[in-house]
Amino acid sequence: MKENCLLSDQVREEGPHIVTVGGGTGLSVLLRGLKRYTNNLTAVVTVTDxxxxxxxxxxxxxxxxxxxxxxxxxxxxxxxxxxxxxxxxxxxxxxxxxxxxxxxxxxxxxxxxxxxxxxxxxxxxxxxxxxxxxLPATLEQVLLAAELSDGSFIIGETSIREVTKGVRRVYLVPENCKPLEETMEALARADAVVLGPGSLYTSIIPNIMVKGVVEALLRTNAVRIYVANIMTEKGETDGYSVADHIQAVYDHAGKAFLDYAVVNVGPIADSLLERYYSEGAMPVVFDPSRVARMGIKIIKEDLVSRGEVAWHDSDKLARVVLGIIKDRKG
Known part of the structure; x- marks a missing residue:
């Protein structure tokens, strides 16, 4: 059965150019929403699995x-x-x-x-x-490594996902891996670049650590958007607020570059919360004053999907991204 699309093929062909950066489930959720409004999508995907x-x-x-x-x-x-x-x-x-x-x-x-x-x-x-x-973030064989909060080091994305001590920083091995030229071109002509939602240390940050990507993010005229996660992840982001997530991105990038932060303020069903609490996860705390002090504009919306997991609703999230692009163009 053909998908019931909101816009015609011609309108989608003329839609905004959007680059999404991440990996895992979060990126797929965002893409499912955006594809209904524009065909000009480039997904830059982490390759450290x-x-x-x-x-x-x-x-x-x-x-x-x-x-x-x-x-x-x-x-x-x-x-x-x-x-x-x-x-x-x-x-x-x-x-x-x-x-x-x-x-x-x-x-x-x-x-x-x-x-x-x-x-x-x-x-x-x-x-x-x-x-x-x-597009893969790089074509080179790279591993993800991390320094933990106790000063110890581990190598491997799977190992990092299983940490219990907290992550101090992550880095790529080798550190000088290069991006695809298509990625750099897409960032240069984009109307928007969207980071997240997704695992902070294993899906989002590895992409911006590929050589030259941060510089491209600083040069682009695109509006740069961070989509905050709805829930924390056990071990990786225990107790992290929205600002903590953004600060971790900046610490790894070495530069501040985000224009907007998209934050969920919708309610999460008690039954879902109980399950997440049992798994060591909790809602990401929204600290608006700290985010605002970073010079980032805040978009607050009810973005929770009405399903069995506390994920973003694809269409709601896509509409927010498109609204930011529209406002930016004036």
């Missing part, structure tokens, strides 16, 4: 981990079809296949056929009728 199917493929074949790339391609697919479900299918058994995601395998196979990852992403995008494009 070393766990699950992506980690196995990376370790065995030396490829860019395909998981977050696959998630974004499916999120940008024109229709919710059987093919989308095929790309998300995970094998439950089979020697060597168990745990692998079919979309990951197809991306890796297409990279071998076409000769490179970017061509593979484009070809898979054609199959899914993707609106926009997906």
């Amino acid at each position: 070393d766990g699950g199917s992506s980690g196995r493929l990376r370790g065995e074949l030396g490829v860019v981990p395909p998981g977050d790339i696959r998630n974004c391609l499916v999120a940008l697919a024109e229709t919710e079809t059987l093919m989308d479900r095929v790309f998300d299918h995970r094998f439950r058994g089979g020697k060597g296949l168990e745990g692998h995601n079919l979309g990951n395998l197809l991306l890796v196979a297409m990279a071998e056929i076409t000769g490179d990852v970017i061509s593979a992403i484009k070809e898979v995008g054609k199959v899914l009728a993707v609106r926009g494009r997906v």
Whole structure:
């Protein structure tokens, strides 16, 4: 069944140029909303995953981990079809296949056929009728490492996600990895750049630590938006406020560059809160005076989806981003 879109194909072709930066579920949620309003989307995706199917493929074949790339391609697919479900299918058994995601395998196979990852992403995008494009943050084999609050060091995104001591800083290994030229061009011509929602230390910050990205964010004429997470993440951001998230971004970037912060002020169901509390997570505290002192404009909206998890509502979030772009253009 064809998706019930709010705007015509022609209007979407003339829509704003938006670059989204992140990874994981948060980025996919944002893209599902934005694709209904514009086709001019570029998703810049972190490539430090070393766990699950992506980690196995990376370790065995030396490829860019395909998981977050696959998630974004499916999120940008024109229709919710059987093919989308095929790309998300995970094998439950089979020697060597168990745990692998079919979309990951197809991306890796297409990279071998076409000769490179970017061509593979484009070809898979054609199959899914993707609106926009997906770009890995870098094509180099990079690992994510962290210094913890007790001064110890660990390597690997999966290990960082499991920390209990708190993260002091993260860094890439090697630190001088380069972005794609397409990423730099997209940042230069963008109407908006959106960071988040998503895991602060493992989805958002790794992208801006790729060499030259911060400088591109400082040069661009785009409005630069940070979407605050709704909930904290155990270990990574225990007790973090909205301003704490932003300060961590600035500490790693070495520069202040954000124009807007989008913050959820909608209620979260008690049943959901109880579950998150049991898992060591809590709502991200909104500290407006501190955020305002950073020179950032604040947009407060009810953005919680009415589902089984405390995620952003795709359409509500997309409308907020588009509203900021409209206001900026005057």
